[in-house]
Amino acid sequence: MPTTPRKIPRAVILVIGLAAGWGIDHLPRSGSVVLAHGGDRSGESILASGPVMLGYNDKKRVQIPLEAIYYLDYKAGRLLATIPSFKQSVGAAKLIDSFAERDLVADFKINLDSGPRPQFLMTTGSLGTYSEGWAPLFVFETTTSQVAVYKVEQQMVGAKTTPKFELMELQALPAAIPPPEPR
Numbered sequence: 001m002p003t004t005p006r007k008i009p010r011a012v013i014l015v016i017g018l019a020a021g022w023g024i025d026h027l028p029r030s031g032s033v034v035l036a037h038g039g040d041r042s043g044e045s046i047l048a049s050g051p052v053m054l055g056y057n058d059k060k061r062v063q064i065p066l067e068a069i070y071y072l073d074y075k076a077g078r079l080l081a082t083i084p085s086f087k088q089s090v091g092a093a094k095l096i097d098s099f100a101e102r103d104l105v106a107d108f109k110i111n112l113d114s115g116p117r118p119q120f121l122m123t124t125g126s127l128g129t130y131s132e133g134w135a136p137l138f139v140f141e142t143t144t145s146q147v148a149v150y151k152v153e154q155q156m157v158g159a160k161t162t163p164k165f166e167l168m169e170l171q172a173l174p175a176a177i178p179p180p181e182p183r
Contacts, residue, residue, distance in 0.1 A: 044073070044074035044075055045071065045072065045073055045074065046070075046071075046072040046120065046121075046122045047069070047070065047071055047072075048069075048070045048072075048122050048123060048124055048137070049067050049068065049069050049070065049124070050067060050068060050070075050124025050125075050134075050135035050137065051065045051066065051067055051068075051124075051133055051134055051135050052066050052067065052068045052083055052133075052134045052135070052151075052152050052153065052154065053065070053066050053132075053133045053134055053153070053154065054066075054132070054133030063133075065133060066083055066085065066154065067083070067084070068081050068082065068083050068137075068152045068163065069081070069082055069083075069084065070122065070124075070137055070152075071099075072104070072120055072122050072139070074118070074120065077103065077104045077105040077110070077112070077118065078101055078102065078103055078104060079101070079102040079104055079122075079139065079150070079165075080099045080100070080101050081099065081100050081101075081102075081137075081150075081152045081163050081165050082096050082097070082098065082099045082100070082163055083152065083154045083161070083163050084096050085097075085154070085161060097160055097161050097162065098160070098162050098163070099163070100152065100162070100163040100164060100165035101165065102150065102165050102167065104118070104120065104139070104141070104148075105118070107148055107167055107170065108141045108144060108146055108148065108170070109144075110141070110143075110144065115143070115144075116143045117143070118141050118143055118144070119141065119142040119143055120139060120140065120141055120142075121139070121140040121142065122137065122138065122139045122140070123137075123138055124136065124137050124138070125138055134151065134152075134153075136149050136150065136151060136168065137149070137150040137151070137152070140173075144172075145172060145173040145175075146170060146171065146172055146173065147170075147171055147173060148167060148169065148170045148171075149167075149168045149169040149170075150165060150166065150167055150168060151165075151166045151168050152164065152165050152166075153166070
């Protein structure tokens with residue numbers, strides 16, 4: 001007489017699956033979480049991006065980060081920023097309205113006539129819970145050993161959005177600490 005295989009109840013399979021998932025999620029992790037911001041360099045230009053604010057989509061009930069794009073032009077000594085946002089109107093869609101500009105030569109008080117040629121480095125950073133969704137832009141000028149912190153905000157002027165580019169802080173880098181003398 002043939003025997004029929006005994007079936008495992010679906011509830012038992014569900015409990016086993018949940019327990020396995022919970023166990024895998026709580027295994028110790030090796031390494032750390034990696035976060036990256038976009039950036040690139042070509043010749044005498046630097047490109048970076050970073051969040052500037054958190055928006056909220058009421059229909060989907062999700063937070064949406066808005067990113068700024070930063071462009072640093074060595075030769076002109078200027079820093080440009082824009083906040084792309086999707087706008088659909090008659091015709092083609094538009095992503096970029098306008099750019100805000102900072103004069104780095106003026107911000108860093110660089111004398112191009114008698115001083116050395118400036119060298120810039122640029123990156124965005126995180127302020128953690130104090131950031132309210134925005135990441136500061138750090139611009140380092142290595143010949144004068146200074147760092148500037150910038151903030152970009154999106155503002156509405158009529159129906160047009162324009163970025164507001166603000167220098168928040170300019171500070172000299174600390175001098176190198178000499179090593180202790182041998183005894």
